[in-house]
Amino acid sequence: MNAVIQVRSSDGRKWKDVTCVGLSPIRFDKGPSSCECSSGCSCRTRLHVTGGSSGIGKCIAIECYKQGAFITLIARDENKLLQTKKEIEKYSVNDKQVVLCISVDVSKDYEQVENVLKQAQEKLGPVDMLVNCAGTSVTGKFEDIEVNSFERLMAVNYLGSVYPSRAVIATMKERRMGRIVFVSSQAGQLGLFGYTAYSPTKFALRGLAEALQMEVKPYNVYVTVAYPPDTDTPGFAEESKTKPLETKLISETSSVCQAEQVARVIVKDAIQGNFNSSVGSDGYMLSILTSGMSPVTSITEGLQQVVCMGIFRIIGLFYLGSFDSIVRRCMMQREKSESADKTE
Ligand SMILES: NC(=O)C1=CN([C@@H]2O[C@H](COP(=O)(O)OP(=O)(O)OC[C@H]3O[C@@H](n4cnc5c(N)ncnc54)[C@H](OP(=O)(O)O)[C@@H]3O)[C@@H](O)[C@H]2O)C=CC1
Numbered sequence: 476m477n478a479v480i481q482v483r484s485s486d487g488r489k490w491k492d493v494t495c496v497g498l499s500p501i502r503f504d505k506g507p508s509s510c511e512c513s514s515g516c517s518c519r520t521r522l523h524v525t526g527g528s529s530g531i532g533k534c535i536a537i538e539c540y541k542q543g544a545f546i547t548l549i550a551r552d553e554n555k556l557l558q559t560k561k562e563i564e565k566y567s568v569n570d571k572q573v574v575l576c577i578s579v580d581v582s583k584d585y586e587q588v589e590n591v592l593k594q595a596q597e598k599l600g601p602v603d604m605l606v607n608c609a610g611t612s613v614t615g616k617f618e619d620i621e622v623n624s625f626e627r628l629m630a631v632n633y634l635g636s637v638y639p640s641r642a643v644i645a646t647m648k649e650r651r652m653g654r655i656v657f658v659s660s661q662a663g664q665l666g667l668f669g670y671t672a673y674s675p676t677k678f679a680l681r682g683l684a685e686a687l688q689m690e691v692k693p694y695n696v697y698v699t700v701a702y703p704p705d706t707d708t709p710g711f712a713e714e715s716k717t718k719p720l721e722t723k724l725i726s727e728t729s730s731v732c733q734a735e736q737v738a739r740v741i742v743k744d745a746i747q748g749n750f751n752s753s754v755g756s757d758g759y760m761l762s763i764l765t766s767g768m769s770p771v772t773s774i775t776e777g778l779q780q781v782v783c784m785g786i787f788r789i790i791g792l793f794y795l796g797s798f799d800s801i802v803r804r805c806m807m808q809r810e811k812s813e814s815a816d817k818t819e
């Protein structure tokens with residue numbers, strides 16, 4: 476049930492109609508005063524974004540700040556955090572808005588993560604939406620990737636999403652409201668050459684999200700898993716430096732997205748409480764194709780899956796065929812140049 480509520484500025488002047496999302500009261504308050512919805516809440520969405528100092532996470536923070544949210548940025552590098560805070564503050568829509576920075580490694584120590592999130596909530600009030608966006612990637616052939624990279628990626632990308640979520644979930648259930656977003660990847664929907672260390676960490680988020688969603692739905696807490704395609708960010712630039720040729724060629728199948736666009740889609744889906752969030756036509760097909768036993772948010776979504784699954788599988792098989800031939804071609808090319816080297 477969506478109710479439109481009115482937000483007024485402190486001088487009583489009507490500010491703007493905003494949509495109060497009824498049973499799932501995540502909304503953005505553009506005005507400086509509290510909202511007038513029947514639940515009597517103070518209606519200022521508090522957003523925590525891990526990985527909020529760069530790339531997609533930063534753009535999610537900006538997108539929400541522009542809509543009146545209070546933001547807590549969580550990442551390790553303090554300078555980057557402070558710089559991003561300044562950048563975000565340019566987009567303020569009222570003079571009460573706050574951007575808080577927390578420097579912590581989300582993957583190291585659960586107690587520490589719990590403590591800093593507690594401190595943030597003491598300052599700003601309980602969190603309404605947690606976006607788990609901290610993450611990193613390592614690409615390469617399976618045998619070339621350091622063993623400790625497998626451990627590190629699992630720690631950052633998976634446990635780094637478990638810890639903050641585990642730290643806020645009890646309060647969300649008590650308040651009977653909240654959103655948890657996991658930023659997976661298209662590489663969390665299908666396994667591709669070069670992603671043997673990265674993909675499993677992103678697949679893991681899907682399992683976590685499905686199980687958690689079933690637990691918290693009766694408490695009006697909604698979980699979203701986002702599956703972005705390649706996106707133009709500092710992290711992506713870093714990854715591209717050491718990407719195998721095969722991975723590059725396969726990835727070129729779909730174009731690189733802008734972080735702002737990806738962030739807009741994720742924020743919209745999270746506010747609506749959609750379990751699945753994808754960008755672009757490849758993203759749409761992949762999400763239908765891999766819908767498995769994940770929850771649906773509307774009948775239309777379920778119907779689309781039923782109707783399109785078969786045809787998308789056929790399209791998918793063609794994609795897989797072309798990926799296999801890229802890999803084979805690269806192998807032959809490499810063998811050719813190796814044997815040429817030997818005969819020289
Ligand atoms: N860009 C892309 O092509 C895609 C990215 N994704 C996913 O989206 C997310 C964001 O990616 P992107 O914007 O490219 O990444 P960036 O590398 O640009 O930003 C990563 C952010 O995470 C923070 N971070 C990294 N490790 C930790 C840690 N251990 N503890 C706390 N914070 C940490 C970084 O800050 P600091 O280093 O200071 O800690 C930074 O703020 C990742 O999970 C990524 O896997 C998914 C699909 C595509």
Ligand SMILES: CCCCCCCCCCCCCCCC(=O)[C@@H](N)CO
Pocket residue numbers: 612659660661662703704705706710711714725726727728729757760761764787788790791794
């Ligand atoms: C029937 C539909 C078939 C669709 C095929 C889609 C092809 C996908 C190609 C590339 C995906 C790679 C994404 C990884 C992004 C990522 O997570 C890293 N860049 C992180 O830095």
